Amino acid sequence: MIEVVDLIKxxxxxxxxxxxxxxxxxxxxxxxxGPNGAGKTTTxxxxxxxxxxxxxxxxxxxVDVIENPRILRxxxxxxxxxxxxxxxxxxxxxxxxxxxxYAIPYDDRPDIIRNLxxxxxxxxxxxxxxxxxxxxxxxxxxxxxALIHDPEVLLLDEPASGLDPRARVEMKExxxxxKTLGKTIIISSHILSELAELCSVVGIMDHGKLQAYGSIxxxxxxxxxxxxxxxxxxxxxxxxxxxxNENPNVSNxxxxxxxxxxxxxxxxxxxARLLTDLVTRDVPVLSFHEKEGNLEEMxxxxxxxxxxxx
Numbered sequence: 001m002i003e004v005v006d007l008i009k010x011x012x013x014x015x016x017x018x019x020x021x022x023x024x025x026x027x028x029x030x031x032x033x034g035p036n037g038a039g040k041t042t043t044x045x046x047x048x049x050x051x052x053x054x055x056x057x058x059x060x061x062x063v064d065v066i067e068n069p070r071i072l073r074x075x076x077x078x079x080x081x082x083x084x085x086x087x088x089x090x091x092x093x094x095x096x097x098x099x100x101x102y103a104i105p106y107d108d109r110p111d112i113i114r115n116l117x118x119x120x121x122x123x124x125x126x127x128x129x130x131x132x133x134x135x136x137x138x139x140x141x142x143x144x145x146a147l148i149h150d151p152e153v154l155l156l157d158e159p160a161s162g163l164d165p166r167a168r169v170e171m172k173e174x175x176x177x178x179k180t181l182g183k184t185i186i187i188s189s190h191i192l193s194e195l196a197e198l199c200s201v202v203g204i205m206d207h208g209k210l211q212a213y214g215s216i217x218x219x220x221x222x223x224x225x226x227x228x229x230x231x232x233x234x235x236x237x238x239x240x241x242x243x244x245n246e247n248p249n250v251s252n253x254x255x256x257x258x259x260x261x262x263x264x265x266x267x268x269x270x271x272a273r274l275l276t277d278l279v280t281r282d283v284p285v286l287s288f289h290e291k292e293g294n295l296e297e298m299x300x301x302x303x304x305x306x307x308x309x310x
Contacts, residue, residue: 001026001184002047002153007056009042009208016042018208019056024186024201029179031199032188039208040188041081044155047186048078060153074102077146081158081188087131091122091141094130095148102149116144120174136167143174154178154185161189172198217290226251228291229271232259234284243281247274261291 004022008015017039024030032040045051047058049069058065065072086094095113104112117123120140125133133141139159146154159175160168175198178185189195195202196216204212204219212219217227226249233240236255244250249266264271275288 001028001061002186003057003059004043004047005057005059007043007046007058008054009039009046009051010054015208017046017053020205020208020210022203022210022213024184026184027179027182028201029175029185029187029199031195031202032186032205033195033202034188034205037207038205040205041157043205044078044157044186044188047153048076048155049073050078074149075151076153076155077149077151078155079142079146079157079159081161087129089130090127091117091130091133092126094141095144098145098148104149112148116147119147119177120144121170134167136163136170139163139167139171140174143171147178152184154183156185156187158188226263226265227271228261229264229274230259230261230287230289230291231278231285232287234286236260240278240283243277243283249274259287 002022002024004020007017007020009017016037020039020043022030032044034040042051046053047060047065049065049072053066056066060072060075063072063075086097089097092113095116096109099109099112100106113126114123117126120143122137122140122144125137130138130141143156143159146156156175160171163171175185175187187195187199201214202212202216202219203210231244236258241253241255241260244253244260244262249264249270251263251265253262254260264274266274271290275285278285278288
């Protein structure tokens, strides 16, 4: 769906994006993580056709964004981190204005606007003035605006920025609905825990370079040379600990009162074999699973401890 190849953006002597390569499949939610100035917003603006690249290529559905920015704008919905709203317009008028900007036929607009306001939970506010809306409602309205022309791709720059916890939950549920509709979504955010829950793939960016790319657990395995497994037997025993220590793929074994966890460098087949060995040796296993990765820890390691505040 989206291919970014050796993308470069240069501002004088400063390189904001440095030979960036990405592949984002159709229907994926991709999370961009990085500190302030990492190059996330610049990259999203180039993909949206709003900023020229210095070098490299960007394709959306095999169409070159750099060569055909106007064509791609019909397929892309962009929600910037800072957006302008027309405070003297009602919500329905605001949506109608953008429907007209995308040349949507006048007779089709009422149904489209009604459906989008229902999607973002603002139907009851259609006659309210935009400047009377809360921050969270304005964010949802701008998301509806980005969807007015039914784009294939959504680029959302800090969509939950400045929202209270309830509004963030509401925004997250809307994004999950959009994923079920087959939209391909790129999100940049500093709320790392929410990206971890929403995104199938993340990219960690720093100083214009992509430091890591993949699922959170895949990246952690690459960084830590393995995965962390957590085992809870019916009862901890010396024979169990000895068995684990004898396994060449096991290291950093930590014994707790009711369970244990350890680094495991083997592949999926090795994990399955370990579980089989436990069962065949009559170890009563209550639970056995891979421990979820921590996006905050991963971010701090890859960006040298910079705070994610972009």
